[in-house]
Amino acid sequence: MPIVPSRFRASGLFKDPHFSTIYSAKIRRVKGITQTRERIELPDGDYIDIDWTLAATPQEGNIKKVAVLLHGLEGDAQRPYILGTAKLLSNNGYDVAAINFRGCSGSQNRLYRSYHSGDTGDIRFVVNTLVTRAYSHINLYGVSLGGNAVLKYLGEQDHIPSQVTCAACIGVPADLKASLEQLIKGENIVYRTSFLVHLKAKYRKKMQQFPDKMNKEDYKKINSLKRFDDLYTAPAHGFEDALDYYARASSFDYLDKITVPTLILNAKNDSFLHGDCYPIAQAKNSNIIHLEMPDHGGHVGFYMKGEFYYNELRTLEFFQKNME
Known part of the structure; x- marks a missing residue:
């Protein structure tokens, strides 16, 4: 209770x-x-x-x-x-x-x-x-x-x-890891696709601000929410990688x-x-x-x-x- x-x-x-x-x-x-x-x-x-x-x-x-x-x-x-x-x-x-x-x-x-x-x-x-x-x-x-x-x-x-x-x-x-596992299921393609579109757009804008830390090669690798967290969320906020982020931020x-x-x-x-x-x-x-x-x-x-x-x-x- x-x-x-x-x-x-x-x-x-x-x-x-x-x-x-x-x-x-x-x-x-x-x-x-x-x-x-x-x-x-x-x-x-x-x-x-x-x-x-x-x-x-x-x-x-x-x-x-x-x-x-x-x-x-x-x-x-x-x-x-x-x-x-x-x-x-x-x-x-x-x-x-x-x-x-x-x-x-x-x-x-x-x-x-x-x-x-x-x-x-x-x-x-x-x-x-x-x-x-x-x-x-x-x-x-x-x-x-x-x-x-x-x-x-x-x-x-x-x-x-x-x-x-x-x-x-x-x-x-x-x-957060359990939530990601749920979102990558086939039935949730609309939600994860929508999130990814928005996040990639923000990455592009950030890339213009910080070309020394972000690049087009990494941008092209962002094909999933976890990949975005590996390439941006984790390094930008002091985590080792996406899994470290999910563990410490949950x-x-x-x-x-x-x-x-x-x-x-x-x-x-x-x-x-x-x-x-x-x-x-x-x-x-x-x-x-x-x-x-x-x-x-x-x-x-x-x-x-x-x-x-x-x-x-x-x-x-x-x-x-x-x-x-």
Whole structure:
């Protein structure tokens, strides 16, 4: 305990993992939300852009709440799963800081490095910055890659401020190697091809910035996600190779060190997840990790009738419960 029984029930086509995943990523639209961009300069000379949505209702008394939202691989703060969550939390009294990982905000970041699944330094810097802005409650929300980064940050226990209250992570590849093994299956060719197209495009742009570190010969060798991680992610971020990256950046080994209430919502039919991406034993032995595994939902495709998705409503519920 706590393995959390799920109340989510998919219907019709949304029981199909691919339909729910693709519809939610490509067709869903979130209207009526305003974002204001702030550029944060980082200690290493780079920057990240944060898209803010302020609370729609005044925050009361000494409680000043902010939710930090982190997107998935090659996403940004304008993805429907970020906008839907931002709108719901804003409507319920939260300021929302939606982080764009380095190079994901529409402009190229300055350094050779960019971001990766286990990159917690920028999360730590943003959280510490928010502490200086007098937020009494800082809640974290990560989707896919962003969820893995949140869990690893919490499990590193590296001076996590007391203002960090709780976290919710959706569709989390807690074991990166297991997730890759799932993605290379034939049924997932659409997803891995889409990721690879975006990653190769970024490699080309980086190559123009850093011709001494990147070249056309290596670019031509990038024919898989693992190959991209061997040729760019690993050398750019201090790993020996892709397998070293997957081992050291996965959040799975950090889960038992997390000390703030954390919800992990992973659908059983998520095409991106496999094996230890479902940390059942860790949750059973924890009073902190709340693992919820609906039968359906695909990869962050928890569609419900109405304006908001189940993962967004469930996140708000979890945040409110742990504010009491």
